[in-house]
Amino acid sequence: MDQVAELRYSRLAMTLVITAALWGCGPGDDKGKTEKKAEPPKAAPAPKKDPAPKAEAAPKASAKLEAEGWTLIGKEQAGRKGETDRITADPTKKGVKELRVVVEDAPLELEAMTVTFRNEQQFKANVAQKLSANSVSAPIDLPGEKRVIRHIDLTYRTAAKGAGKATVMIYGR
Numbered sequence: 049m050d051q052v053a054e055l056r057y058s059r060l061a062m063t064l065v066i067t068a069a070l071w072g073c074g075p076g077d078d079k080g081k082t083e084k085k086a087e088p089p090k091a092a093p094a095p096k097k098d099p100a101p102k103a104e105a106a107p108k109a110s111a112k113l114e115a116e117g118w119t120l121i122g123k124e125q126a127g128r129k130g131e132t133d134r135i136t137a138d139p140t141k142k143g144v145k146e147l148r149v150v151v152e153d154a155p156l157e158l159e160a161m162t163v164t165f166r167n168e169q170q171f172k173a174n175v176a177q178k179l180s181a182n183s184v185s186a187p188i189d190l191p192g193e194k195r196v197i198r199h200i201d202l203t204y205r206t207a208a209k210g211a212g213k214a215t216v217m218i219y220g221r
Contacts, residue, residue, distance in 0.1 A: 109150050109184045110217055118148060118219040120198060126156055126214040128207040136198070139166070143194030144220030149175070149185040154214035155207035158185070166196040171213055178207055181214070 059199060110120070121144075122135035161173040173188050197220065206214050 075189065101169060108152060109182055110152065110219070112147060113219050116221075118221045119144075121200070121220045122145070123215060123217040124215050125137040126201070126204055126206050127155075130159070130203065131205045132160075132201055133216075135200045137196075137200070139196070139198070141196070141198065141220075143196045145190055145194050146221055147173075147188045147190065147200075148219045148221075149179065149188075149202075150183075150217040151179040152182050152215045152217070153182070154212045155180050155213040156216060157206050157207045158202070158204045160201075160203040161188070162201040163190065164198045164200070164219065166198050 114120070121137045121139065121141070124133040124135055126133075147163070149161075150155060156179050158175050158177055161175045163171045163173065167173070172190055175185070175188065177185070179185060200218055202216060202218075204214075204216060206212075
């Protein structure tokens with residue numbers, strides 16, 4: 049192409065671009081407006097209905113205790129047969145005046161509990177009882193003022209056949 053033809057086509061192209069911009073006909077242009085109107089949000093699709101709606105799970109007993117100021121000392125998984133487990137407490141935790149036993153997932157027969165304090169003194173709590181799944185024992189008062197716990201020995205077994213394993217947690221306050 050010669051220079052005259054190039055100049056003609058470039059002038060023509062510039063004229064078309066300017067005209068299109070003035071008329072709002074440019075590519076991607078929305079009629080010369082600089083801001084787009086916000087589209088109303090689309091409604092969320094309706095949730096699918098289950099043929100048999102499931103009941104909502106109740107909040108765990110442990111969450112309620114933590115909200116009331118109880119601190120988790122330790123936890124163990126209880127087997128089906130009778131057993132004794134030791135829950136070792138964190139030595140940096142503050143002393144406690146009372147304990148509670150929380151059982152989740154399966155019922156449990158709590159047979160004995162021995163608390164050993166930092167100074168090696170022991171306290172045998174009278175705790176022989178059956179606790180249902182997702183339940184909390186009554187508070188167990190410890191002797192004296194607030195005491196730092198070294199470990200707790202628990203003797204227990206899962207109470208119901210086929211109920212799975214129970215999780216045993218000890219909370220202190």
